[in-house]
Amino acid sequence: MPVLLPESNSFTPMLLLMTQAKTTLTIRDVAKAAGVSVSTVSRVLNDKDDVSTETYEKVQGVIAELGYTSSLAATSMRSRRTNVIGILVVDMGDPFSLELFKGIGRAIRGTEYDLIVYSSGRIASNTELGWERRHLSRLDGSITDGMIVVTPTTNELTLISPLVAIDPHDDNIFPAVISSNREGASAVMDYLISLGHRRIGYIAGRPGLLSTTHRQQGYQEALQRAGLPIEPALIQSGDYTRETGFHCAQALLTLPDPPTAIFAANDQSALGVIDAVHEAGLSIPDDVSVVGFDNIPQAARAIPALTTVDQSVSEMGYVATNMLFKLIHGSSLDYQIYQVPIQLVIRESCRSIQ
Amino acid sequence: MPVLLPESNSFTPMLLLMTQAKTTLTIRDVAKAAGVSVSTVSRVLNDKDDVSTETYEKVQGVIAELGYTSSLAATSMRSRRTNVIGILVVDMGDPFSLELFKGIGRAIRGTEYDLIVYSSGRIASNTELGWERRHLSRLDGSITDGMIVVTPTTNELTLISPLVAIDPHDDNIFPAVISSNREGASAVMDYLISLGHRRIGYIAGRPGLLSTTHRQQGYQEALQRAGLPIEPALIQSGDYTRETGFHCAQALLTLPDPPTAIFAANDQSALGVIDAVHEAGLSIPDDVSVVGFDNIPQAARAIPALTTVDQSVSEMGYVATNMLFKLIHGSSLDYQIYQVPIQLVIRESCRSIQ
DNA sequence: GTGAAAGCGCTAACAC
DNA sequence: GTGTTAGCGCTTTCAC
Numbered sequence: 001m002p003v004l005l006p007e008s009n010s011f012t013p014m015l016l017l018m019t020q021a022k023t024t025l026t027i028r029d030v031a032k033a034a035g036v037s038v039s040t041v042s043r044v045l046n047d048k049d050d051v052s053t054e055t056y057e058k059v060q061g062v063i064a065e066l067g068y069t070s071s072l073a074a075t076s077m078r079s080r081r082t083n084v085i086g087i088l089v090v091d092m093g094d095p096f097s098l099e100l101f102k103g104i105g106r107a108i109r110g111t112e113y114d115l116i117v118y119s120s121g122r123i124a125s126n127t128e129l130g131w132e133r134r135h136l137s138r139l140d141g142s143i144t145d146g147m148i149v150v151t152p153t154t155n156e157l158t159l160i161s162p163l164v165a166i167d168p169h170d171d172n173i174f175p176a177v178i179s180s181n182r183e184g185a186s187a188v189m190d191y192l193i194s195l196g197h198r199r200i201g202y203i204a205g206r207p208g209l210l211s212t213t214h215r216q217q218g219y220q221e222a223l224q225r226a227g228l229p230i231e232p233a234l235i236q237s238g239d240y241t242r243e244t245g246f247h248c249a250q251a252l253l254t255l256p257d258p259p260t261a262i263f264a265a266n267d268q269s270a271l272g273v274i275d276a277v278h279e280a281g282l283s284i285p286d287d288v289s290v291v292g293f294d295n296i297p298q299a300a301r302a303i304p305a306l307t308t309v310d311q312s313v314s315e316m317g318y319v320a321t322n323m324l325f326k327l328i329h330g331s332s333l334d335y336q337i338y339q340v341p342i343q344l345v346i347r348e349s350c351r352s353i354q
Numbered sequence: 355m356p357v358l359l360p361e362s363n364s365f366t367p368m369l370l371l372m373t374q375a376k377t378t379l380t381i382r383d384v385a386k387a388a389g390v391s392v393s394t395v396s397r398v399l400n401d402k403d404d405v406s407t408e409t410y411e412k413v414q415g416v417i418a419e420l421g422y423t424s425s426l427a428a429t430s431m432r433s434r435r436t437n438v439i440g441i442l443v444v445d446m447g448d449p450f451s452l453e454l455f456k457g458i459g460r461a462i463r464g465t466e467y468d469l470i471v472y473s474s475g476r477i478a479s480n481t482e483l484g485w486e487r488r489h490l491s492r493l494d495g496s497i498t499d500g501m502i503v504v505t506p507t508t509n510e511l512t513l514i515s516p517l518v519a520i521d522p523h524d525d526n527i528f529p530a531v532i533s534s535n536r537e538g539a540s541a542v543m544d545y546l547i548s549l550g551h552r553r554i555g556y557i558a559g560r561p562g563l564l565s566t567t568h569r570q571q572g573y574q575e576a577l578q579r580a581g582l583p584i585e586p587a588l589i590q591s592g593d594y595t596r597e598t599g600f601h602c603a604q605a606l607l608t609l610p611d612p613p614t615a616i617f618a619a620n621d622q623s624a625l626g627v628i629d630a631v632h633e634a635g636l637s638i639p640d641d642v643s644v645v646g647f648d649n650i651p652q653a654a655r656a657i658p659a660l661t662t663v664d665q666s667v668s669e670m671g672y673v674a675t676n677m678l679f680k681l682i683h684g685s686s687l688d689y690q691i692y693q694v695p696i697q698l699v700i701r702e703s704c705r706s707i708q
Numbered sequence: 709g710t711g712a713a714a715g716c717g718c719t720a721a722c723a724c
Numbered sequence: 725g726t727g728t729t730a731g732c733g734c735t736t737t738c739a740c
Contacts, residue, residue: 024495024514026733037711042735052709069488073496074733076427077716092469093459093668098452105447108475114489115446117471121462134423135468141378142427142717143497160378302656314447380717391727396719406725428717431732496733 025068034062045070076143084114085324086144088135088151092119096313097150099296100166103317104148111325116144133157146328148320152210162327164320169210175323177316177338179295181211184309184342185218185263188291191307191344192261193226196353197289199234201252201259203269206239215265215293234259238269245272246279253280253288260353261289267299270306289350300345307350310343379422388416399424430497438468439678440498442489442505446473450667451504453650454520457671458502465679470498487511500678502671506564516681518674523564529677531670531692533649535565538663538696539572539617542645545661545698546615547580550707551643553588555606555613557623560593569619569647588613592623599626600633607634607642614707615643621653624660639705654699661704664697 027045031038036059043051044059051059062068076082087104089097101117108115118139120131132151140147141160149157152169154176165176192200202219205212220230233255236248245264249272252259262277264270270292277284284290284305293309294300300308319338326333381399385392390409397405398413405413416422430436441458443451455471462469472493474485486505494501495514503511506523508530519530546554556573559566570589577584587609590602599618603626606613616631618624624646631638638644638659647663648654654662673692680687 024733025491027735028733038734039712039736040710043710046735050709055709067487067491069491071431071496071733072492073427073430074716075735077425077431077718077732078734078736079716091459092462092471093456098455101452101455102447105445105473108446108473111475114472114474114476117446117473118468119459119462119471120468121465122468133421137379137421137423138426142425378717381719382717392717393719393728394726397726400719404725409725425717428732429719431734432717432719433732 024071025066027068027070030059030062030066030068033066034059072143080145082143082145083112084116084144085321085328086139086147087115087117088132088139088147088149089117089119090131090150092117095296095299099313100150100317100320103312103314103319104321105317106314107318107321107325113145113325136163146324148317148324162324164324164327166316166320167210175327175333175336177320177323177340179211179214179313179316180311180339180342181214182218182221183339184293184311185215185265186222187218187342187344188263188293188307188309189219189222189226191346192263192289192291192350193222193228195261195289195350197259197261198228198353199231199257199259199261201234201236201249201262203236203238203245203248203252203262203264203273205265205269207237211295212240212265219263238265240266240268242268242272242275245269246275247272249273249276250280253277253282259288261291261350263291263293265293267292267294267296267303267308270303270308274303274306285349285351291350305347305349307347308345310345311340312343313340315340378425379420381422381424384413384416384420384422387420388413426497434499436497436499437466438470438498439675439682440493440501441469441471442486442493442501442503443471443473444485444504446471449650449653453667454504454671454674457666457668457673458675459671460668461672461675461679467499467679490517500682502674502678516678518678518681520670520674521564529681529687529690531674531677531694533565533568533667533670534665534693534696535568536572536575537693538647538665539569539619540576541572541696541698542617542647542661542663543573543576543580545700546617546643546645546704547576547582549615549643549704551613551615552582552707553585553611553613553615555588555590555603555616557590557592557599557602557606557616557618557627559619559623561591565649566594566619573617592619594620594622596622596626596629599623600629601626603627603630604634607631607636613642615645615704617645617647619647621646621648621650621657621662624657624662628657628660639703643704645704659701659703661701662699664699665694666697667694669694 027038027041031041041059044056120135133156146162148164150166154165154168154172154174155170163174165172165174167179168176204216223230236251238244238248249262252262262273264273273290277288282288291307295311295313297310297312300310323333381392381395385395395413398410474489487510490513500516502518504520508519508522508526508528509524517528519526519528521533522530558570574584590605592598592602603616606616616627618627627644631642636642645661649665649667651664651666654664677687
């Protein structure tokens with residue numbers, strides 16, 4: 001509900017035009033004001049050492065006085081180095097990206113680098129193959145010194161500056177930071193199995209996503225390692241939503257031989273499981289143990305009294321940024337692929353059987 | 355803990371160099387390949403109508419084949435219109451910015467605009483006066499068609515393209531989106547007072563922040579409106595943290611005549627209040643009613659069974675973006691200042707007195 | 709130590 | 725309809 005304040009009556013951008021009147025301040029303006037040539041100003045801007053102290057200070061004074069800043073566009077075009085790193089994301093608002101930003105923000109703080117997050121509104125072009133490549137080349141080699149890309153396919157990317165991929169879904173040739181979906185799911189299963197559970201229900205993620213596949217792989221691998229059977233009836237195909245989690249859990253609970261534990265592939269479906277357990281008049285963990293998995297610590301921890309798997313996506317952002325710094329700087333990497341560790345947050349939602 | 359995968363042994367950027375070998379693809383390459391002039395390619399790129407269908411398709415074919423994308427830097431420099439809007443934030447990772455991104459992402463989705471979030475790592479320059487201006491002019495008038503700025507001071511900003519300010523702390527002359535801190539706090543108090551509470555404790559925010567001042571104003575105004583006294587003993591100076599919230603609440607609860615309700619200025623201090631109430635062996639709401647305030651719905655709602663004030667920062671981002679679109683498009687604004695509505699989420703944490 | 713001038717990739721006159 | 729050309733603001737030789 002828009003609140004119209006007094007001053008807002010039929011606003012026309014008058015004031016705005018006033019403040020916009022000023023034309024862009026260029027290096028020529030600074031040169032003119034300082035009584036030197038543009039090249040001298042450029043030298044001062046880039047801290048070249050062949051400028052006399054006297055001139056340097058005079059120019060710096062003028063720059064400060066005028067409040068001049070070089071245009072990113074012009075600088076980018078002319079020189080390789082911009083001190084800007086870029087992040088390419090599909091959707092600015094999704095939790096994964098947001099979590100990533102935290103880590104990237106942390107990594108960049110205190111450095112001399114600036115950060116540009118680039119995201120396109122044209123959804124059509126985002127589903128279309130090759131959008132990453134197109135957006136990438138818009139920044140790469142001009143505005144940014146290096147890029148972090150959150151995209152499933154990196155194979156077809158060709159670029160000029162260093163790149164670090166976040167959770168690539170192909171055999172990528174770039175340095176990358178990857179999730180521990182399989183390992184995390186395995187760890188959950190090992191834990192449940194160690195508690196004595198033998199029949200463990202699984203609520204899978206949205207079909208088609210790699211996280212779904214990997215988490216389910218972890219589930220199955222752990223069973224196999226423990227010599228337990230993989231029962232199709234215990235595996236419900238979910239979609240990472242609470243509603244579906246609810247229905248899947250109901251299906252599991254009404255099985256002739258219901259599982260003693262349920263493992264949900266993300267926080268939302270875990271919530272659905274909790275709903276279903278309560279609706280069935282059962283209690284956690286007395287009747288059934290419940291575990292959830294999530295990328296984002298806060299999401300997982302927001303569910304009280306539920307054992308969860310944390311896997312910090314923000315850590316992925318942090319590591320990726322530091323890898324990129326190294327690449328830009330020309331140093332060799334400590335690892336080409338970094339797998340973020342997982343953490344099992346154990347609460348009272350699981351009960352030991354016997 | 356870094357996980358070194360097999361392929362990561364002493365990695366040197368060999369592969370990378372290979373993929374980086376390709377030099378930037380320019381408009382000239384496309385022109386050459388299509389057998390036309392650069393201006394024709396430019397015309398095709400910008401969908402000018404004076405190109406023959408034949409030529410148009412030939413050029414488009416080459417563009418697609420080569421995977422060419424125009425350089426943002428070059429385009430920005432030459433033409434006013436880039437179809438990119440920029441957001442300037444101090445800290446990429448703070449909850450306020452992240453929440454804003456959600457709304458901005460939502461607003462931009464499906465439009466023809468791209469989004470650039472700009473943030474600087476140089477913390478020193480961020481505390482320094484005028485950083486906004488410097489960063490702004492780096493993008494403004496070159497890369498972006500308009501900007502959204504999250505900064506307390508907007509007075510000294512001069513720019514070329516439209517600007518929308520988020521929660522400016524000065525008498526700004528730009529279109530802005532502002533918080534409802536005062537109104538929200540007032541609404542909470544009206545609610546508590548309507549329940550019959552007369553002695554309401556307040557845990558203030560971090561001194562120096564405008565949100566702190568405004569929320570406290572709301573607290574005091576509501577008391578005055580109701581003809582109730584403002585008792586200094588009931589107002590604790592907090593800092594938006596859980597720990598301080600805890601200590602402040604303890605102080606309130608051990609008063610000779612303790613309040614029947616406590617209003618915490620944010621979600622964290624509300625958590626501290628809950629801790630203190632429980633530690634004192636008291637219960638909510640039987641012994642004391644508790645309310646929390648927060649900008650971010652999720653934060654406030656994450657506290658179970660606590661009445662909270664929501665004020666969606668993401669909504670601020672959404673509205674700001676749409677205001678900016680209008681400005682860029684040259685349309686007049688519906689309002690120059692938009693105040694985001696607040697919402698009281700009432701749960702069982704408050705008890706009616708008498 | 710400083711200036712003049714070329715040109716980065718692109719767009720927008722202006723020719724033809 | 726299409727090509728030629730002059731810059732946008734900047735960095736970087738190359739003179740002086």
